[in-house]
Amino acid sequence: MKQKYGKVAVLMGGTSSEREVSLMSGSGVLTALLDRGVDAHPFDPSEKPLSALKSEQFDRVFLILHGPFGEDGTVQGALEVLGIPYTGCGVMASAVGLDKLRTKLLWQAVGLPIPAFELIDAKSDFAAVEKKLGLPLFVKPATEGSSVGVIKVKEAGGLKAAFEEANRFDPLVIAEQFVGGGEYTAAMLGDNVLPMIKIEPATEFYDYEAKYIRDDTVYRCPPDLPAATTEQIVADVKKAFWVIGGKSWGRVDFLMDEAGKHYLLEVNTAPGMTSHSLFPMAARAVGISYEDLVLKVLDTTL
Known part of the structure; x- marks a missing residue:
């Protein structure tokens, strides 16, 4: 070795x-x-x-x-x-992937499904944005990960305060439509999509605490999705990763609505590898141990 x-x-x-x-x-x-x-x-x-x-x-x-x-x-x-x-990914894919706004714009341009969103600033008509996107909605910094600075706005009039909090982390802040049929992720290893995972947090949403601290988040791998739906999501995940220039490994998060339609959310170009992380969980589902996964990722540098 x-x-x-x-x-x-x-x-x-x-x-x-x-x-x-x-x-x-x-x-x-x-x-x-x-x-x-x-x-x-x-x-x-x-x-x-x-x-x-x-x-x-x-x-x-x-x-x-x-x-x-x-x-x-x-x-x-x-x-x-x-x-x-x-x-991991190169310069361009990494830069685009961390920027949720640019990622959304690229995905939107090639016809991939994404939740409705608005870029907001201090001069925004917050009431109009709430009306357009509906409540609840999510507010998030454009270039943070691990759900840092993400806020769920549930009541009318709450968007302005949520913007001000998210704005502490990033000058670019996004307001995003709530999609309530479940949170999912799909891990990319090379050109392959590993088994997808449905995430069922005990918290309001899959926040920092649910990701790294709590032990009551439920993970379903693979999730119970129709074969045709799974096939379409896999195709869209591959396209989403390709569009930003992704390579080596990464993770694409997505949401489902109550009708079973999926919406791509964001991409992670250096996925977490903690004891709670999703990438090693997806690898285990196809018999790849944590140690073997690490070597497979390292192999991409050879």
Whole structure:
């Protein structure tokens, strides 16, 4: 393994609001690589410059940073300049994927189904947006992950306060139609879509707490969906990942309405790999262990 991969840096931590999640993901990845005999080392770019990857003679990077800097094309561009292979999507796909607004605009342009949305700012007619999208609705920062800053607005007149809260995380804020038939995700490994997962949180929605802290979220993998519906979702997920330029691995989240119609929500270009994470759960459903999954992702750098 040491000869196959050389010296591997597990890029984890960073400076985004998802730092703690990245450290949890990175710890799991590092342990898996060490268990499989890979010469792997933790590397936190908040503690030393990326140029140290070159001076410390790393051959490749398992990139498990989450959020801005780690997932927005910035670090990917730096690794391209350094000439160090890395896991996950490239510069463009990473930049687009973290930006929910640009992702939606691209998907909309090629006819993929997405929930209705509005870009809002301090000058918006909040009452008109509430009327147009209906209540409840969701408000979210355009470039945060892990449900950071996401707020469900249930009562008329609540949009302005929700905007102000989300705006603390990002100058771009989206108001989005509520779709209430269930939350799902589909993991992409190379060109393949792994078994989909239906997420049933005990909380109001699949928020940060439900994702990483609570143990009462129910996951159904694979979910009970008609074969024709599953086939169409798989086709749309592949197209959605291709449209942003995705490669290596990623995750596309989507919603279903009560009538069984699906709506693509967002893409994750550096999926979580914690004990609660969805990607390893989908891999297990087809007999891929956590350790084998980590190696399969690392293989994409060869």
